[in-house]
Amino acid sequence: MNELDQLYQQVILDHSKRRIGSPLVETTEGLLHGESHQHNPICGDQIRVRVELDDQEHFTSMSWEGDGCSISMASASVLAEMLPELTKEEFLGKRDYFREMMRSKGNFQPDEEVLEDAAAFVGVSKFPARVKCAMLAWVAAEVAMHEARK
Amino acid sequence: MYPLPNRPVTILCHGLSGIHDNYSEDHVHTMTGQPEALEALTAGEVERIKADFEILEHQVNGVDVVYLDSGATSQKPRCVYEAEQHYYENANAAVHRGAHSLAVEATEIYEEAREKVAKFIGARTNELVWTANATEALNLISYSMSNASLGRGGEAAARFRLGPGDEILTTELEHHANLIPWQELAFRTGATLRYVPVTEDGALRYELLDELVTEKTKLVAFTHVSNVLGTITDTQKFVDAARKVGALTVLDGCQSVPHLPVDVKALDVDFMAFSGHKMLGPTGIGALYGREELLNAMPPFLTGGSMITVVDMEHAEYMPSPQRFEAGTQRIAQTHGLATAVSYLDEIGMGRIAAWEEHLGAMLYEGISKIEGVRVFGPADAQRIGTVPFEVIGVHPHDVGQYLDSRGIAVRVGHHCAQPLHRALGVNSTTRASTYLYNTEEDIKALLEALSSVREYFGV
Ligand SMILES: Cc1ncc(COP(=O)(O)O)c(C=O)c1O
Numbered sequence: 001m002n003e004l005d006q007l008y009q010q011v012i013l014d015h016s017k018r019r020i021g022s023p024l025v026e027t028t029e030g031l032l033h034g035e036s037h038q039h040n041p042i043c044g045d046q047i048r049v050r051v052e053l054d055d056q057e058h059f060t061s062m063s064w065e066g067d068g069c070s071i072s073m074a075s076a077s078v079l080a081e082m083l084p085e086l087t088k089e090e091f092l093g094k095r096d097y098f099r100e101m102m103r104s105k106g107n108f109q110p111d112e113e114v115l116e117d118a119a120a121f122v123g124v125s126k127f128p129a130r131v132k133c134a135m136l137a138w139v140a141a142e143v144a145m146h147e148a149r150k
Numbered sequence: 151m152y153p154l155p156n157r158p159v160t161i162l163c164h165g166l167s168g169i170h171d172n173y174s175e176d177h178v179h180t181m182t183g184q185p186e187a188l189e190a191l192t193a194g195e196v197e198r199i200k201a202d203f204e205i206l207e208h209q210v211n212g213v214d215v216v217y218l219d220s221g222a223t224s225q226k227p228r229c230v231y232e233a234e235q236h237y238y239e240n241a242n243a244a245v246h247r248g249a250h251s252l253a254v255e256a257t258e259i260y261e262e263a264r265e266k267v268a269k270f271i272g273a274r275t276n277e278l279v280w281t282a283n284a285t286e287a288l289n290l291i292s293y294s295m296s297n298a299s300l301g302r303g304g305e306a307a308a309r310f311r312l313g314p315g316d317e318i319l320t321t322e323l324e325h326h327a328n329l330i331p332w333q334e335l336a337f338r339t340g341a342t343l344r345y346v347p348v349t350e351d352g353a354l355r356y357e358l359l360d361e362l363v364t365e366k367t368k369l370v371a372f373t374h375v376s377n378v379l380g381t382i383t384d385t386q387k388f389v390d391a392a393r394k395v396g397a398l399t400v401l402d403g404c405q406s407v408p409h410l411p412v413d414v415k416a417l418d419v420d421f422m423a424f425s426g427h428k429m430l431g432p433t434g435i436g437a438l439y440g441r442e443e444l445l446n447a448m449p450p451f452l453t454g455g456s457m458i459t460v461v462d463m464e465h466a467e468y469m470p471s472p473q474r475f476e477a478g479t480q481r482i483a484q485t486h487g488l489a490t491a492v493s494y495l496d497e498i499g500m501g502r503i504a505a506w507e508e509h510l511g512a513m514l515y516e517g518i519s520k521i522e523g524v525r526v527f528g529p530a531d532a533q534r535i536g537t538v539p540f541e542v543i544g545v546h547p548h549d550v551g552q553y554l555d556s557r558g559i560a561v562r563v564g565h566h567c568a569q570p571l572h573r574a575l576g577v578n579s580t581t582r583a584s585t586y587l588y589n590t591e592e593d594i595k596a597l598l599e600a601l602s603s604v605r606e607y608f609g610v
Contacts, residue, residue, distance in 0.1 A: 003211075004556040008549075013609055043548050043564050044578045067578060069548035070608065133548070 006123030007130070008070065015117065016070035021080025024050050025063040034148030038140040040132055045072045049140035051083065053148050059083045059091065062141060071121075071130050076137035078117045088145060094118075095138055102131045190505035191498070193591065199498070200588045202227040213558035216593045221377055221537050221584030222562050223427045224408060226491070230430055233490035234483040245482055246456060246473070260482050263489035264472070270492045271403070271422070271439060272413030279438040279445065279472040280485060284404045285327040287423035287438035288371075290475060291400060292331035293451040295369070299339045303449035309398065310448055314340035317366040319397075321346040321354055323376050323571045328402040328423075332371055341368070348574050352379050353529040356387045363391040369398045374406035374422075378566045378582065379528035380511060380537025382406070389418050398444070404428060408586070409507055409535045411500040414439050430495065431488035435481050445471030452477040495587075503587045504535075510585045510594055511536035517598040518583075523605045527575055536585030539566075542601065544610035547581040553607060554581075557600045 027033040032053040039046045045068030052060045062083040064076050083091065098118055101108045106126040110119035124134045191199070200206050203225045208215050217225060237259060243252035245260045261275075268278040281287040297303065298310035312318070318332045322345050336343040344362055347355050363370065370392040375382050385401065392399045401422040406412050408429035414422050421444070426435040440448070450457060450468055454477040459467040468474045495503065511534050518526050518540050527539045542550050551563035562582045565572045572578060583597055 002556070004553065007552065008608070017609075045548070069546040071549075073546075127552070130548075130552070 003123070003126055007127055009120040009123060011117050011120040012074040013070060015074035015077040018077055019073060020077040021061075021063050022076070023063065023065045024048065025061070028052060028060075030150075031060060032148040032150055034144040034146065036140045036143035036147060038136050038143070040068075040072075040136060042132070043069065045069060045133060045136060047072065047076055047136055047140050049076070049137060049144050051141055051144045051148060053088070053145070057088045059086050059088075059145075062144075064137065064140070066137075068136070069130075069133050071124060071133040072136045075118070075121065075134045076140075078120075079137050079141055082116055082118065083141065091141070091145065095142060098138060099135065101125055102134055188499070188501035188505050190509050191502050191587065195498075196506065196588065196590050200590065202229070202494075203588055204228055206588060210558040210560070211556050216557075216559040216596050218583040218585060218589065218593060218597060219560045219562050220408075220428070220586035220589075221380075221405065221566075221582060223433070224430050224586050225588065226430055226432070226487075227494055229494060230432065230487045230491050234432060234487045237483045237486045242483075244479055256482055259486050260480065263485035266489040267437060267485075267492050268439075270496060271407060271424075272415045273439045274442060276471055277414075277439055277442050277445065279440065279475040280480060281423075281436045281438050281475075282434055282481070283427070283436035284402065284423040284425040285436075287436055288327055288331045288400070288402070290438055290451045291421055291423075291440075291448075292335040294448045294475075296335055296338045297449040297451070303447065306447040307449055309444075312336075312339040312341040312368055315366060316341040316368045317364070318343050319345065319362055319367050319370045321372050322348045322574055323352060323354065323379065323568065324371075324373055325377050325402065325404065326567045326569070327404075328371055328373055328400075329570070332369070342366075346372075348571065349529070350574065350576065351529045352376070352381070352527060352571060352575055353532065354383065356384060359387055359391045363395055363397065365395055367392070367395050367397045369400065371400040371402070373402040373404070374412070374417075375404075375409070375535055375537075376528075376568075376571070377405045377537070378539050378568045378571055378580065379532070380405075380534040380539075380584070381528055381532040382410070382534060385417055385419070393418075403439075405535065405537070408495075410504045420444055426484065426488040426491065429488075430491035432484045435484035435488050438475070440471065442471060445474070450474050450477070454478050456480075498587065506587060507536040507585055507589075508534075510589055510591070511538065513591065513594045514538040514583055514585070514597070517594065518601065521598065521602050523610075524601055527577075527580060536589065537582065538584075539580040539582040540601075541577060541580055542604045545604055545608045547579045549608060550581045550604055553604050554597070554600055557596070559597055559600055561597075 035050045037048045047066035049064045051062045054060055062080045101110055102125050104125045108122055110122050112119045121134050124130050205225050241255040243256040245257040264278050265275045268275045295310045298307040299312050318341055320332050332343055372388050399419045401419040403422045403424040407424040420441050422439040427433040457469055457474050457477045515538050523543045525541050547563035554561055564579045
């Protein structure tokens, strides 16, 4: 696979079209919910992420709407698929692991057990200009989590 | 004592010598800044020009780089950075200070550069103020006018005063550099900012000028060439409208001075800003042209050393233009680099460069329009330079740019510092190809070919 094909793996292209979790859904009564709008001023990509958690600090859902490149949109889709049922702590652990991969400049063997479809983003780490695109949804989800209130 | 260089210190680039003998005096100036029908560069000449640009011999992702991002910044011929090196090796000193030989030499180089660049745009030498870039040049006017509005500059500066009820007019297609300084000036003075809108194609709605320019209008700021669309403005319409009511005119020459013959006197504008790095020159150097009587009446923006005559603890008297606006130690090597770039362009002839780029621009516009699933932006019937923005339907510009990069093709993606224009066009961002004198027909063909396969790659 050449570098471009590593960047645009089929999983990523598929997710960028399927956009799991998009558009935004109404919040559910009784759950904690938080929202965050993130914007990358360099390329204009933007995303609004809404997360819901139950009283045991488990995510129950993530929904989002955004406008951006295939990397940023696919990353949101992958995360929306992965997030439900994770605890806050599990999410933060995966976030750290994903970020470590993004900073690896391609020297990383992702554990697919941990990252599931997000492991396909390993090719992005060879393109420093695109790392922000891949991180955008993760940043939004984390901010939304901290904002979450009843 | 010091081994001073033999004058002139300008080093000519090898590829050029001799090939343009018939055209060296071809510096044609027309009212609209558009070239007369001059013979375009030949493909052979372009190849020889290209050989002066070391960076264009580099490979990107295993293929020769195809640089189609000169609208953002141009590449530099060897002679430009050799001129800077030559300056540092032979004449480096502070200008307008000191009695030693190096200081004299540096001052001469600095002032000769001014003379050369001023002549290039048809200005008198003392009408050219050095700045860091066009952005600083436009801010210089904005801040000088707010200083005037606070009462600085006395009676002579009355023309520059703004207050509630006064209006500044700009357009919807400006680069942010020719918009935000006027927004800020309006905020600081209480004046109102208005703008000439564009059609959904991005054409300026000149028919509204009569309505928009009134006795309240004190300043009209507009671009000569759109950095997004590449379209050339009918400057005469703006100048005529402004003159009728005595408003000052500010022309953004960032995208015209590098690509077209430009004569500020023929254009009849009061001010013009441009950047050296877009016209083969170094970064960090640009200029503001202003009519002599205006520059001498306008209160300064930056103040400090080198711009004064007599100073006591309470006041200072200021030098006339251009020193009045050049406080502090200046960018001497960069002015020399820019002057060398201007000699290089002059030797080839701006008319011939413009004719070549018009040809490349037409190839781009027509070629891209024909590709299925790709849409070009900008009015079809406009006069344009070699700048064309487009959209590959269903593929985000960032992904288009990445795909092209994998084939060695450098283009710009995003809003190109013109968010209001993009909003008017109904998109967040575009992909833009922009040419210069070193681009060949093969470069355009490489882009067109790559563009035909983008949608297939992304599966749309
Ligand atoms: C039309 C126009 N105006 C102003 C600018 C600002 O130039 P600089 O960033 O060199 O100050 C640019 C550069 O992108 C431009 O294209």
